Amino acid sequence: MSSQAGRSRSGSRNPLGAFLRKDVLIQVRDLKELALMLLMPIILIAILGLALGQFVTGGPVQLDIGAALVVEDDPTAGREEFTRRLAQTEMPLPQRVALTAAALTIQPQEMINALLSSPELADLIAVQDLDAEEAQALLEADDVQAVITLPSGFTGEMLSAMLLEGDGATMDVALSDASPLRAGIVNDILTAFAREVSFQSALSQELQAPPPGVITETGTVEELTVGARVPSTAFYTFGMATMFALFVAGSISGRAYLERAQLTFDRILLSGARPLAFLLSKAMAGAVIVFLQVAFLFVAATLILGALRGQPVSFWLGSAGIAAALALAVGAFSALVTSLNFRANNQAMSNVFNSVGVTLLAVLGGSFFPVEESSSLISVLGGWTPNGAALNGFLDAAKGFGLEAYGPDIIRILVGAVVLMVAAVALFPRKAVG
Amino acid sequence: MGPMLVATDLRKSFNGTFAVDNVSLELGRGESVGLLGPNGAGKSTTIAMLSTLTRPDAGKVEFEGQDVLADPAPVRRAMGVVPQEIALYPELTAQENLEFFGGLYGLRGEALRAAIDDALDLVGLSERRRDQIKKYSGGMKRRINIAAALLHDPKIVIMDEPTVGIDPQSRNHILDTVRRLNRERGLTVLYTSHYMEEVEQLCDRVYVMDHGKVIAQGTLDDVRALAGDEGAVWLQATAYPDGLLESLRALPGAGQAALADDGIRLTRTSELALIDVLRAAEKAGVTVTNLSVSESSLEDVFLHLTGRKLRD
Numbered sequence: 001m002s003s004q005a006g007r008s009r010s011g012s013r014n015p016l017g018a019f020l021r022k023d024v025l026i027q028v029r030d031l032k033e034l035a036l037m038l039l040m041p042i043i044l045i046a047i048l049g050l051a052l053g054q055f056v057t058g059g060p061v062q063l064d065i066g067a068a069l070v071v072e073d074d075p076t077a078g079r080e081e082f083t084r085r086l087a088q089t090e091m092p093l094p095q096r097v098a099l100t101a102a103a104l105t106i107q108p109q110e111m112i113n114a115l116l117s118s119p120e121l122a123d124l125i126a127v128q129d130l131d132a133e134e135a136q137a138l139l140e141a142d143d144v145q146a147v148i149t150l151p152s153g154f155t156g157e158m159l160s161a162m163l164l165e166g167d168g169a170t171m172d173v174a175l176s177d178a179s180p181l182r183a184g185i186v187n188d189i190l191t192a193f194a195r196e197v198s199f200q201s202a203l204s205q206e207l208q209a210p211p212p213g214v215i216t217e218t219g220t221v222e223e224l225t226v227g228a229r230v231p232s233t234a235f236y237t238f239g240m241a242t243m244f245a246l247f248v249a250g251s252i253s254g255r256a257y258l259e260r261a262q263l264t265f266d267r268i269l270l271s272g273a274r275p276l277a278f279l280l281s282k283a284m285a286g287a288v289i290v291f292l293q294v295a296f297l298f299v300a301a302t303l304i305l306g307a308l309r310g311q312p313v314s315f316w317l318g319s320a321g322i323a324a325a326l327a328l329a330v331g332a333f334s335a336l337v338t339s340l341n342f343r344a345n346n347q348a349m350s351n352v353f354n355s356v357g358v359t360l361l362a363v364l365g366g367s368f369f370p371v372e373e374s375s376s377l378i379s380v381l382g383g384w385t386p387n388g389a390a391l392n393g394f395l396d397a398a399k400g401f402g403l404e405a406y407g408p409d410i411i412r413i414l415v416g417a418v419v420l421m422v423a424a425v426a427l428f429p430r431k432a433v434g
Numbered sequence: 435m436g437p438m439l440v441a442t443d444l445r446k447s448f449n450g451t452f453a454v455d456n457v458s459l460e461l462g463r464g465e466s467v468g469l470l471g472p473n474g475a476g477k478s479t480t481i482a483m484l485s486t487l488t489r490p491d492a493g494k495v496e497f498e499g500q501d502v503l504a505d506p507a508p509v510r511r512a513m514g515v516v517p518q519e520i521a522l523y524p525e526l527t528a529q530e531n532l533e534f535f536g537g538l539y540g541l542r543g544e545a546l547r548a549a550i551d552d553a554l555d556l557v558g559l560s561e562r563r564r565d566q567i568k569k570y571s572g573g574m575k576r577r578i579n580i581a582a583a584l585l586h587d588p589k590i591v592i593m594d595e596p597t598v599g600i601d602p603q604s605r606n607h608i609l610d611t612v613r614r615l616n617r618e619r620g621l622t623v624l625y626t627s628h629y630m631e632e633v634e635q636l637c638d639r640v641y642v643m644d645h646g647k648v649i650a651q652g653t654l655d656d657v658r659a660l661a662g663d664e665g666a667v668w669l670q671a672t673a674y675p676d677g678l679l680e681s682l683r684a685l686p687g688a689g690q691a692a693l694a695d696d697g698i699r700l701t702r703t704s705e706l707a708l709i710d711v712l713r714a715a716e717k718a719g720v721t722v723t724n725l726s727v728s729e730s731s732l733e734d735v736f737l738h739l740t741g742r743k744l745r746d
Binding site for chain 1: 485486487507510511513515517519520521522523525526530533534535537538539566582583586
């Protein structure tokens, strides 16, 4: 040993690599921590994705609504009735000819059929054509949640309402008492449809323009289709990954305090390593571990649950950028909680962060339910949490949006990371030693 | 050439209580010096100040003539510290621990491998290098704890109670390691312990501490002479009634008497007659089962100076 005097001066001193290797090795060898970081999120993604999936998908909601369509109307008789009423008016002949031609393009029954069988509603409502008696029986058994009846004279009244300022057509809707939510949805859709038809009719009459033909879109339908559909398992993959990433900060900072308590920190200082290098290493270790954790969860959720199956390369590249930003933010959290532990000379802050802090951030960030359904204040706050911003970013990427959509989320995360890191450095007790 | 490490009038208090009070000591190059005292005597705090881990309230520490408080880097690079606690990562193997700490000292590649091989060979754990520390026995952990302090080829090594709570075999191995470091490799050693026999085996000079102060110092012979006696008498009897200790202390040539687990220890000078000891026992109504005489030891010195046994 003495023959190699001055060994320590033989190599360049860049301890961050040694710190990183040590911290990652310790983390992956702790089976309890691994289960918390990797196994628990997968289990929760599976449970939440299956149990609560209907409420979070962001696409057409899968409520399996049954509806019966009872047609008592005779379109031919209805057109004859409209022609008779038109003849009784004092309109000039050219206008009557134009309205007659317009009436030929309007098929009220087809409008209802087109609405209910539209691609947007096909996943939501299954429509059966039945007679009144069968429909009533199914309604009483709650096998269907609504019975839509187009009564006799519906076509004639509708054409009159649309083209002749008639009183309007009546469409009977009987709703199930047993499934008020689903019945209410049918009612809302039909009400919106009726309102749309009334609005467009009034508009065309005001402008003296031909009325619309078959209505193919309604406001209600448009509200249900924002971006591409995100499966519930994908939503919870993002939610759980961003939430469980936060636990890494508590874990890293808790271990950092143990290093001080067990004097390995003293041994590190005796080597000449600077205290701030130790702090920086905690941020770095947290970042690397979180990035690996998120990557693992995305891949595992896709392989096991099919959560992100079929996503294009652009999604994976975007997600890598978002995950990297999230990793840096959690790394900064690790450093901040380490500083607080060292300042307080205990590891209570790690425990508080893992219990209260993570829960609060997870709720605000929308890991359990979309925060846009909450108050605007919570939504804004959630968007500024690292996990909430990352979750928004992942969702945007999964819906097919590009950097222009999730770029602001990445910037928010990075701004947060810088603020946290500055606070960590400011709070780290420089005179802990010496 | 002057002393390697000199501490002058070190003081350190915690919450108004002096843990170290005006302690001065020095270590010459290649010396093996003992720092002796019971738990709470201030040994660990003294070591923490010498190794720059704790800043003293007053006093100074110089390493090779340089003020270590102004610039701790040189002494940190030249010093290997073996803390009383196992300052290692239990989840890592011995090899990984040593790679980490060696890496912090800037060791890389072949130099690092050679340093690890050397340190493991010295503490006799080369065959167990791939085992995680948490799977080691207490004695093995302490041996790796020593190895980690030697990787960077220090000039001076400070050991804080390196044999606490381990089996005799590991203890002997550690004592042999310390002896080799000092005598074969020329390292300067500061060895703290509350085991008198360890210091007597390993050290040329000794500082005895109690209640934060150095109460005796010098070569082993110098310190033994402070006891002012020539050894001790061990008395084992069928019983130890009240008054026996007082009777023994009152004998001509008797010093301190204390009841231990294995009998009464009575320090003595040459004036003490053993027949008087037997008569005192007979007078107290007990039968003596064993009577032995030993030379003066550091234990006797501590007992003489403080009236307490070292391990009380």
